[in-house]
Amino acid sequence: MTYPDIDPVALSIGPFEFGGQSYGPLDIHWYGLMYLLGIGIAWFLALRRAGFSHTVVQRSHVENLVTYVAFGVILGGRVGYVFFYHFDYWLSDPLWLFRVWEGGMSFHGGLLGVIVALALFSWRARLSFLALNDFVAPLVPIGLGFGRLGNFIGQELWGRQTDVPWAMVFPKDPEGLARHPSQLYQATLEGLVLFTVLYWYSSKPRPRGSVAGLFLVLYACFRIFAEFFRQPDQHIQFDLFGWVTRGQLLSLPMLFLGIGLLVWSWQRQRQRPSSGQ
Template identity: 60%
Template structure:
């Protein structure tokens, strides 16, 4: 069993102003998305040019933050929100949801696609490879902040998280690191490789949704369920929210390879 490394959640301070590692991870996420977008914008036939990348990232950032907060409140803490509606706007108190962030990005891309007169599905294909590295950085932020830890286990690499307030000698899965590797690095490799060649429109988004949904569904088995959120049978709320992702991802692949059947996706 391993002890959690003594990591100060505050990376550095400038007088009374404190910069937290979690905020830095968000910065890394947006920088990585920008770098991937710039690379893809240089490819022949790219749906987005380099001059449009900055606006794309801005729209995406608003979608992630607003949607992520809204999803956390509605999907995981709806009853509490009803007792304190203004809690939705107190983002400094923490709480973000990937599934909410995904919905926020979808809405933001709908608006941006209409603004620049581009295919919405084509734009989502362009965006999909930009997302995974940011997810990985976010999970590293969860690890540093000692949140969203795993279930109790006796595996040799189990970690004792002080914030979990467990009895002495109890270790947990470092599920944040599992997710960083699967939803971050491995998902990026899969989606980036798949997007390197022209694909039918909708295929890249479909692969992203299915792969992320699979990785998230699997890691939920070793992640501590959210306190106060009831299970649905044996499924956690996170697993339940992954089911629509599977369905939409499969639908996009059918649309891509059966309905359209042509390589017209933006690289």
């Protein structure tokens, strides 16, 4: 299959003239629009689910909560990308951390940023930290799914070489190989499937912490699986045994933490049968 001819720039505005100088044009990329779309849909669903009897979040919390989470994603994603994937380069050029316009985001860093943001918000709003994580967890896959679609449109993070019937040739690939469209695999698993399962699971009262635990387990499993089809980072390749990628390695702590959180939450529920979320 040939990659569809999609311009990664959704809209170009300008150029502009100001003070005798010409600026622009300003390019608005699909990748950024996908994130905005994901945040907007998550905001809508958060408003819809706020105030349910089994959640601690009220509609009055949602605006500030979304703001905290958005900053956590952006700051954590950037810091994670720099430290997890380009630490050596950062040591030689520390200011590169702040040149966000050069690109680079990491999900695992974004997750840590969101956890810190939720900890701050729970302290400020005097809400249960675990209950807040349970509320946010089903909304995260929306941004993940749209973000992977943005990767596909931008022709980045493509898959490994393959001869499956749906293999795709990406025009930006200097080798011109037929590859797995791994961005679409991840958009389906980390976005659509993960959202569907978590949204259904969280629609009823569950043991506190179990929704967040299920998110960690499922995302880790989906990411580890998808990494077998995704081309490893060129400058890193494999971290262990000649086949374990950086993404898989970073997902293992999520898997173990998620399993532990699920076991703890359900054991706590059995000890307190009348307790809910």
